[in-house]
Amino acid sequence: MNDTFKYIIKRILQTIPLLIMISIISFFIIRLSPVDPLAELKLNPSVSPATVERESKRLGLDKPIIVQYGKWAFSFVKGDLGVTSTGEKVSKKLAERIPNTLLLTTLVILLTWLVGVPLGIIAAVKWKTPFDRILTVLTSIGMAIPSFFFAVLLLLFAVKTGWFPIGGLTSPNYSEMSFWGKFCDIAYHLILPVFVLFTISLAGLQRQMRANMLDVLDSDYVKFARAKGLSEFKVVYKHALRNAVNPMITLLGFEFASLLSGAALTEYVFQYPGLGRLILEAVLKSDINLVMASLMMGAVMLVAGNLIADILLILTDPRIRGRA
Amino acid sequence: MLLLCTILCKACLVKDTPAPDNDLKFQTKEQFTQAYIPPKNVTIDGIDYLQSQSPVGKFGGEFVSSTIGEGPKTFNPFNSKDATSATLSGIMYDGLLGTDPISGQPVPKLAKGYKISSDGKTYTIYLRKGIKWSDGKPITADDVVFTWKDIIFGGLGDTSLRDSLYIDDKLPSVKKIDNFTIEFTTPKPYAPFIRSLTQSIAPKHYFEKAVKSGNTAFDTFLSTTTKPENIVSSGAFKLKEYVPAQRVVYERNPNYYEINTNDEKLPYMNKLIYLIVGDLNNEVLKFEAKELDVITLQGSKVARYKTLEPHSDFKLYNLGPTTSTMYLSFNLNNRKNDKGKYYVNPIKQKWFSDINFRTAVDYAVDRKNIVFNIANGIGSPLYTPESLNSIYLNKNLAQYDKDLEKSKELLKKSGFYIKDKKLYDKNGNRVEFDLLTNAGNTEREAIGVMIKQDLEELGMKVNFKPIEFNSLVNKLVSTFDWDMVIMGLTGSPLEPNGAKNVWLSDGRLHMFNMRTPKEGKKGILPWEKELDYLFNQGALATKFEDRKPYYDKYQEIIYTQKPMIYLYSPVIINAIRKKYKNIYPSSLNGLTHNIEEIYIDE
Numbered sequence: 001m002n003d004t005f006k007y008i009i010k011r012i013l014q015t016i017p018l019l020i021m022i023s024i025i026s027f028f029i030i031r032l033s034p035v036d037p038l039a040e041l042k043l044n045p046s047v048s049p050a051t052v053e054r055e056s057k058r059l060g061l062d063k064p065i066i067v068q069y070g071k072w073a074f075s076f077v078k079g080d081l082g083v084t085s086t087g088e089k090v091s092k093k094l095a096e097r098i099p100n101t102l103l104l105t106t107l108v109i110l111l112t113w114l115v116g117v118p119l120g121i122i123a124a125v126k127w128k129t130p131f132d133r134i135l136t137v138l139t140s141i142g143m144a145i146p147s148f149f150f151a152v153l154l155l156l157f158a159v160k161t162g163w164f165p166i167g168g169l170t171s172p173n174y175s176e177m178s179f180w181g182k183f184c185d186i187a188y189h190l191i192l193p194v195f196v197l198f199t200i201s202l203a204g205l206q207r208q209m210r211a212n213m214l215d216v217l218d219s220d221y222v223k224f225a226r227a228k229g230l231s232e233f234k235v236v237y238k239h240a241l242r243n244a245v246n247p248m249i250t251l252l253g254f255e256f257a258s259l260l261s262g263a264a265l266t267e268y269v270f271q272y273p274g275l276g277r278l279i280l281e282a283v284l285k286s287d288i289n290l291v292m293a294s295l296m297m298g299a300v301m302l303v304a305g306n307l308i309a310d311i312l313l314i315l316t317d318p319r320i321r322g323r324a
Numbered sequence: 325m326l327l328l329c330t331i332l333c334k335a336c337l338v339k340d341t342p343a344p345d346n347d348l349k350f351q352t353k354e355q356f357t358q359a360y361i362p363p364k365n366v367t368i369d370g371i372d373y374l375q376s377q378s379p380v381g382k383f384g385g386e387f388v389s390s391t392i393g394e395g396p397k398t399f400n401p402f403n404s405k406d407a408t409s410a411t412l413s414g415i416m417y418d419g420l421l422g423t424d425p426i427s428g429q430p431v432p433k434l435a436k437g438y439k440i441s442s443d444g445k446t447y448t449i450y451l452r453k454g455i456k457w458s459d460g461k462p463i464t465a466d467d468v469v470f471t472w473k474d475i476i477f478g479g480l481g482d483t484s485l486r487d488s489l490y491i492d493d494k495l496p497s498v499k500k501i502d503n504f505t506i507e508f509t510t511p512k513p514y515a516p517f518i519r520s521l522t523q524s525i526a527p528k529h530y531f532e533k534a535v536k537s538g539n540t541a542f543d544t545f546l547s548t549t550t551k552p553e554n555i556v557s558s559g560a561f562k563l564k565e566y567v568p569a570q571r572v573v574y575e576r577n578p579n580y581y582e583i584n585t586n587d588e589k590l591p592y593m594n595k596l597i598y599l600i601v602g603d604l605n606n607e608v609l610k611f612e613a614k615e616l617d618v619i620t621l622q623g624s625k626v627a628r629y630k631t632l633e634p635h636s637d638f639k640l641y642n643l644g645p646t647t648s649t650m651y652l653s654f655n656l657n658n659r660k661n662d663k664g665k666y667y668v669n670p671i672k673q674k675w676f677s678d679i680n681f682r683t684a685v686d687y688a689v690d691r692k693n694i695v696f697n698i699a700n701g702i703g704s705p706l707y708t709p710e711s712l713n714s715i716y717l718n719k720n721l722a723q724y725d726k727d728l729e730k731s732k733e734l735l736k737k738s739g740f741y742i743k744d745k746k747l748y749d750k751n752g753n754r755v756e757f758d759l760l761t762n763a764g765n766t767e768r769e770a771i772g773v774m775i776k777q778d779l780e781e782l783g784m785k786v787n788f789k790p791i792e793f794n795s796l797v798n799k800l801v802s803t804f805d806w807d808m809v810i811m812g813l814t815g816s817p818l819e820p821n822g823a824k825n826v827w828l829s830d831g832r833l834h835m836f837n838m839r840t841p842k843e844g845k846k847g848i849l850p851w852e853k854e855l856d857y858l859f860n861q862g863a864l865a866t867k868f869e870d871r872k873p874y875y876d877k878y879q880e881i882i883y884t885q886k887p888m889i890y891l892y893s894p895v896i897i898n899a900i901r902k903k904y905k906n907i908y909p910s911s912l913n914g915l916t917h918n919i920e921e922i923y924i925d926e
């Protein structure tokens with residue numbers, strides 16, 4: 001266990017230079033792009049040059065990029081994400097949206113794993129049966145449809161039939177509803193976006209699980225177990241599954257990273273009040289603090305996801321435990 | 325899955341829209357037959373109410389509108405730097421004066437009346453007696469003086485209003501005469517001042533603390549995280565709820581000062597809801613799914629809605645041309661930069677400074693075709709810098725059609741000649757230049773292609789280059805290295821002085837002949853000098869009738885000198901559910917300017 005602990009510390013220390021590099025690259029790319037955050041102001045006839053200058057000073061644009069970066073990095077290390085270009089606290093803005101995005105993504109991930117993993121196993125066990133073939137065709141389609149296109153189709157469907165709301169998360173009279181009313185209202189609004197994300201990520205997961213399982217089922221020890229006369233149930237669920245699940249844990253790490261950023265496109269189409277819309281607007285307006293905060297958040301989530309996956313692997317697989 | 329997709333596709337296929345008929349001309353007359361009667365002042369039990377003169381309606385219900393984008397950044401009307409924040413905070417805070425939806429003249433709001441002294445420098449404002457803020461405290465002269473002296477002239481929040489009021493580097497002064505009378509004095513007669521009195525008034529007891537803590541504290545005051553129940557406001561509706569990225573909900577302000585002819589307090593509706601919608605397409609979907617009650621239609625959608633209208637629950641209104649103007653501009657700059665290099669190639673300078681060349685370009689542009697093809701016929705050709713709904717529009721300037729013969733004649737007069745369908749100037753230089761616009765604006769990109777074709781008929785070679793918006797702005801206002809550009813500006817239909825930065829020879833947006841601050845008024849052209857004079861005089865005169873001739877003349881100069889060739893204005897078409905009554909569309913104030921008078925009758 002001590003070794004494991006050391007390993008974790010080492011991994012965390014390794015991420016620090018990585019994060020610094022990510023932040024430098026992102027910062028410079030944003031600032032060196034020709035997007036001038038003040039262009040709109042400059043083209044407004046009723047705004048005086050003095051105001052433009054004052055704004056430029058307020059946003060720190062009058063200083064060299066390296067100074068701007070230093071300032072940002074210093075306050076970031078102190079835990080201060082700064083303010084948006086309109087003067088709101090970045091942390092507050094993110095905090096408004098994160099729960100909504102998490103609600104959507106965790107729901108989707110839970111659903112896909114609960115459905116996708118069993119489906120993958122069944123498909124592998126019933127390899128080359130009609131059931132497996134039909135499933136393969138369906139998942140191919142699921143993988144082939146671009147999420148935004150599927151989302152737009154569903155939205156049009158909602159308009160035509162009137163069965164579903166046109167995006168959003170709550171109805172205008174949400175605040176006056178009872179607890180169960182609120183619950184149902186949110187569920188009603190979530191159906192379509194969850195359905196889109198679910199069908200698309202289900203396909204990938206199911207195939208991954210199926211492939212892993214097939215690999216394992218083909219290995220010698222499974223053949224041996226079968227030869228030994230173990231029941232098929234024991235062979236599949238006790239011996240094969242435990243080995244087939246390892247790559248899935250790595251995948252889970254990536255899923256963790258996509259918790260905050262994975263649904264941006266779908267969020268945008270469904271006008272879902274999550275991070276996606278906020279960050280898209282921030283990028284378009286070159287709202288540096290907000291963009292940087294979201295990029296760093298994404299990077300940290302990815303690194304953390306990988307770390308968590310590695311730790312889980314250590315816990316589940318004795319072979320890796322020995323090496324670490 | 326495949327099956328599901330097919331079903332979805334099938335369900336979504338729009339039954340082909342009938343071919344747009346030519347009946348798109350709206351019956352403007354029919355719409356405006358029921359003329360709007362503006363509210364009147366009445367005094368009941370010592371309280372000066374505003375009394376609506378429109379038909380009495382029913383109380384209750386709600387109205388759902390929308391705002392495109394990411395929603396408000398603040399609810400502070402003195403710190404709103406974007407249009408959405410300004411609209412949404414403006415709902416909560418009334419100004420001393422408003423704008424008449426038809427004539428555009430100032431009308432009483434929080435003030436019951438005003439008087440301008442005969443020398444045009446002193447404005448006496450008479451406040452309504454006995455009216456209250458949403459928390460029940462009285463609205464008095466102290467609030468007005470506080471708003472103007474401490475917030476606006478104090479330079480807090482958005483300073484553009486203050487900046488526009490500097491007259492010879494001096495600001496107007498404001499003085500409390502008694503509890504309900506305030507006096508403003510401008511250093512010189514300055515006509516645009518009366519318009520600025522439409523600025524919201526802040527409750528002193530609510531804003532005072534933030535104002536005293538200085539600029540940074542003020543910037544965060546009334547931010548979007550403020551608890552709605554704490555906000556003290558004066559508008560017909562007060563904030564009830566703000567849900568980030570979803571909606572802003574207002575409820576009726578029981579202390580509002582407007583009543584109907586039965587002496588019942590307005591507004592009629594209980595709630596006013598603005599949905600925060602990410603883009604235009606989603607707005608259309610929401611309107612069609614009946615989640616929205618009103619929508620502004622894009623030109624391409626109008627034909628479809630027009631055919632849907634007879635068997636639907638909405639009605640279309642034509643609000644007339646917008647305040648935005650699309651233009652084609654030449655770079656008349658003939659100066660050198662600090663490195664001694666010309667901003668514009670001297671060969672091209674000669675063409676652009678030639679009035680015959682500019683006129684030839686103007687006559688080659690087919691405005692009607694642009695309106696027809698780009699705005700789907702929902703627009704009007706434009707020939708002057710004032711927008712078509714401007715009260716200062718010079719109506720004497722005649723419209724004209726494309727006339728290639730005239731263009732060719734003018735070019736010939738200046739020594740240009742055509743060889744092998746190519747145009748050369750008298751020194752034998754091929755006429756070739758760049759035409760810029762901002763990439764991503766499909767409307768301007770399409771106009772660019774059409775103008776390029778029009779000008780190629782004259783033998784000119786036009787390199788049409790849409791470039792990124794910010795780089796374009798940079799070229800226009802700082803590096804000046806461009807030949808021709810297609811851009812748009814939004815003006816005020818009420819106050820031409822707002823565009824002085826564009827027309828004054830040292831203005832910050834005098835794009836067609838921009839001078840650096842160091843250059844001052846260097847190389848000023850005779851007609852630029854005249855524009856300077858007209859804009860200075862126009863601002864000093866106080867009466868509309870006295871000002872009009874100055875602004876008529878300025879439009880005439882642009883019309884004849886053509887530094888900027890105006891192309892067209894889109895027309896605004898709104899659709900609103902039929903159940904809403906007391907709708908009096910105004911091209912100046914929009915469809916729901918009288919939101920407190922609108923009621924629901926199913």
